[in-house]
Amino acid sequence: MISEDMKLTRRTEDYLEAIYYLSGRKGYTRVKEIAEHLGVKPASVSEMLSKLSDKGFIVYEKRLFVSLTPEGKRIAECVRERREILVKFLVTLGVPRSIAEEDACIMEHVLHKETVTQLKKFVKFVEESPADPMWLNHFREYCRSGVHPCLRS
C-alpha cells in the first residue's frame, strides 16, 4: 500500500508529530491546538490537514476532530524517537535542555539514518557506561575551565 512518492516534507512530519503529541490519551485533537503548538494560523492548519488526510496519514472529520491513522502514527513515532535521541545526546554534551529540545526538533527531520544511528549508539554507550565515566567528567571540567584536566600541570 505504500505509494511511490513517500518522501514527506519536513513540515508534514512536524504536523504529524504535533498531532501525535496533542492527541494524548484523548486520541484526537483540534485545529486550534495544532495551530498554537506549531505557531501558525488555524487557516494554515486546515489546509495542511486536507493534504494529510488525502495522503492517508490522518482521519479528518472536518470541523470536529483530527486523529492519526496507523500509518500516520507510525511515522510520528519514528520522528519522535529520533528527536528524543537527539535531545539526550545534546543534553549529555551540556546543551541546555530547552535549546536541546528545539534543536533536536530541527535535526530530527533532516539527518541521515547513519548519523542518527551513530548518535543513538553514543547515547546508549554513555548510558551503559559505569556511573559518571571519567572522560565525561573531564569534558565537563574542560567546559568549565577551558583546560583539559589531563594536561594540567
Next chain:
Amino acid sequence: MISEDMKLTRRTEDYLEAIYYLSGRKGYTRVKEIAEHLGVKPASVSEMLSKLSDKGFIVYEKRLFVSLTPEGKRIAECVRERREILVKFLVTLGVPRSIAEEDACIMEHVLHKETVTQLKKFVKFVEESPADPMWLNHFREYCRSGVHPCLRS
C-alpha cells in the same frame, strides 16, 4: 550598514558558501559551476544571484563572473566554520565522512549558537585529549561489538 531584516534563508547561505568554496584562488566563479555544485539549473542560479547582488553579498557582473563582497565573505566563512566543526564532530563519532559532510551542511544552518558552541567544545576536547583517549576506543569497540568493554566478563 547592517540592515534590519538580516535573517538569511537557508538557501541564501548555501549559495554564499558555494560561491566561497568555488571561488578558490581564482577569486571568482561562474553560474554553471554553482549550478552543478548545488544541483540546480543555471536558470535558478541566475535568479538567486540577482537577489544576492541586491542584498550586497556578491559582486555580480552578468554573464561574466561572480565574487563575494567582504560582507558576503564574512557570512560564508561563518557558515563554513560551523560546518567544519560539525563534520569533525560527526566523524569523531564514527559517521562516514561523506554522510557527515552532507549532514553537517544541513545542521549548520539551523542549530542554535549554544548547541554549536557545545559541539565545538567537544571537538576541541577530543583534539586536545592525550592521543586516542580510552573512552573513544571504548566507544568504537562498543560500536563494533555492541558491548561496553567495561562490562565484559
Next chain:
DNA sequence: TATATAATTTAGGCAAGCCTAATTCAGTGT
C-alpha cells in the same frame, strides 16, 4: 571577421506553506 557553440538570462509556471478576511457551522445557553 563571421559564425557556431556554450553559457546565461528572461519569461512564464508550479508547488509548498503561510497569511488575512470573509463565511460557515457546532455547540451552548435561554
Next chain:
DNA sequence: ACACTGAATTAGGCTTGCCTAAATTATATA
C-alpha cells in the same frame, strides 16, 4: 427552537525556490 459565539473553512494572495523553453551574448574557431 433560536440566536450567539468561537472554531473551522474557504477564497484569494504572497514569497521562496525551482523548472523548462526561448532568447541573448561571449567566446572560440574557421
